[in-house]
Amino acid sequence: MTVKSTNITRVQHRMARESRWAANSHSGGVLWLTGLSGSGKSTLAFEVEKRMFEEGYQVYVLDGDNIRHGLSSDLGFSPEDRVENIRRVGEIAALFADAGSVVVTAFISPYRRDRELARQAASDQFHEVYLSAGLDVCEGRDPKGLYRKARRGEIPEFTGVSAPYEAPEHPELTIDTGELTVEESMQVLLEYVGRAFAGPGRTKARGALGG
Amino acid sequence: MTVKSTNITRVQHRMARESRWAANSHSGGVLWLTGLSGSGKSTLAFEVEKRMFEEGYQVYVLDGDNIRHGLSSDLGFSPEDRVENIRRVGEIAALFADAGSVVVTAFISPYRRDRELARQAASDQFHEVYLSAGLDVCEGRDPKGLYRKARRGEIPEFTGVSAPYEAPEHPELTIDTGELTVEESMQVLLEYVGRAFAGPGRTKARGALGG
Numbered sequence: 001m002t003v004k005s006t007n008i009t010r011v012q013h014r015m016a017r018e019s020r021w022a023a024n025s026h027s028g029g030v031l032w033l034t035g036l037s038g039s040g041k042s043t044l045a046f047e048v049e050k051r052m053f054e055e056g057y058q059v060y061v062l063d064g065d066n067i068r069h070g071l072s073s074d075l076g077f078s079p080e081d082r083v084e085n086i087r088r089v090g091e092i093a094a095l096f097a098d099a100g101s102v103v104v105t106a107f108i109s110p111y112r113r114d115r116e117l118a119r120q121a122a123s124d125q126f127h128e129v130y131l132s133a134g135l136d137v138c139e140g141r142d143p144k145g146l147y148r149k150a151r152r153g154e155i156p157e158f159t160g161v162s163a164p165y166e167a168p169e170h171p172e173l174t175i176d177t178g179e180l181t182v183e184e185s186m187q188v189l190l191e192y193v194g195r196a197f198a199g200p201g202r203t204k205a206r207g208a209l210g211g
Numbered sequence: 212m213t214v215k216s217t218n219i220t221r222v223q224h225r226m227a228r229e230s231r232w233a234a235n236s237h238s239g240g241v242l243w244l245t246g247l248s249g250s251g252k253s254t255l256a257f258e259v260e261k262r263m264f265e266e267g268y269q270v271y272v273l274d275g276d277n278i279r280h281g282l283s284s285d286l287g288f289s290p291e292d293r294v295e296n297i298r299r300v301g302e303i304a305a306l307f308a309d310a311g312s313v314v315v316t317a318f319i320s321p322y323r324r325d326r327e328l329a330r331q332a333a334s335d336q337f338h339e340v341y342l343s344a345g346l347d348v349c350e351g352r353d354p355k356g357l358y359r360k361a362r363r364g365e366i367p368e369f370t371g372v373s374a375p376y377e378a379p380e381h382p383e384l385t386i387d388t389g390e391l392t393v394e395e396s397m398q399v400l401l402e403y404v405g406r407a408f409a410g411p412g413r414t415k416a417r418g419a420l421g422g
Binding site for chain 1: 226230231234260261264267269271273277281282285295299302303305306307309310311312332
């Protein structure tokens with residue numbers, strides 16, 4: 001994207017991200033959960049946040065709740081507004097990662113191009129996690145009754161029903177949340193987290209940090 | 212602002228902010244620096260970030276560099292774009308505060324109404340810090356040559372020259388950066404930080420946290 005701003009100069013942040021990582025005993029990054037409505041994004045996001053917090057991580061969830069009511073309160077659900085919403089989430093996630101946190105995002109984010117932009121924003125700190133539960137499973141669950149509404153035509157352009165979902169081609173991690181239980185999915189995710197973010201000298205439990 | 216989004220439900224974040232505060236040994240919040248161009252916002256922001264980091268804080272600076280080139284890269288400097296930029300900064304700052312960090316923002320943010328919106332976004336975690344160096348001092352410094360350009364008419368609606376600066380009426384802290392040195396200003400700011408964010412059982416130095 002072209003930067004419209006002029007009369008601003010790039011200055012270096014004075015803190016190296018490695019200093020933040022050393023202080024936190026883990027690196028920062030983005031865990032970008034993507035999948036259909038009902039694939040388990042929010043459930044896994046909040047559960048992994050809780051578990052990682054207990055392990056001493058700086059971790060935070062971005063989801064429809066804290067984004068749509070705040071930063072993106074000016075946006076609706078038109079195609080262009082959805083694109084802009086995901087763009088903003090990607091940029092904020094990159095800021096959190098730069099600050100040394102692991103940020104977990106829970107958005108359908110159905111388009112490859114949008115997720116690619118989010119990846120570019122966070123560069124090597126981006127981890128795409130595909131929750132691959134299929135439409136049949138997700139629609140069968142329908143925890144919020146959204147598929148029912150969508151089938152009745154009450155929600156236009158609903159992903160999987162009347163709008164496409166473009167599955168990731170090379171996600172860092174795929175979790176088959178159609179087959180695995182929540183706890184099994186969590187184990188897969190936590191194992192990945194350990195590999196992706198934990199430093200070698202990492203103190204394992206929150207208690208050991210004196211918190 | 213009216214929330215355009217429908218079909219989203221408010222869910223509670225599962226982590227209480229008090230848990231984050233306890234783990235970090237300090238509360239989260241927003242240090243919102245406001246003042247004319249040249250009043251010392253960036254200088255103080257990066258310096259306080261460095262010092263607070265050394266003291267073991269989770270702390271991060273939002274400024275024109277990491278916002279204008281990313282999240283607000285779609286915005287220019289028209290009056291409405293400036294308003295939208297500050298709105299976004301306020302919302303992101305609130306997210307960082309909610310995540311348990313102290314976020315330091317370094318934007319002129321000349322309008323009371325915009326700062327009031329930022330305050331509302333972060334509610335009781337918002338701390339307005341007015342860097343009160345006057346126009347004469349700031350224009351005399353003119354570190355980026357912007358006042359010169361503005362006087363030549365090369366920058367339209369430049370705060371203090373061709374656009375107003377609305378000084379805070381009840382800031383949490385005022386630092387007279389026209390009179391005080393950078394180090395003196397830092398001491399005032401750090402003393403405030405200690406009162407505003409440090410918990411009673413706070414471990415003082417980064418080293419004691421095992422980082």
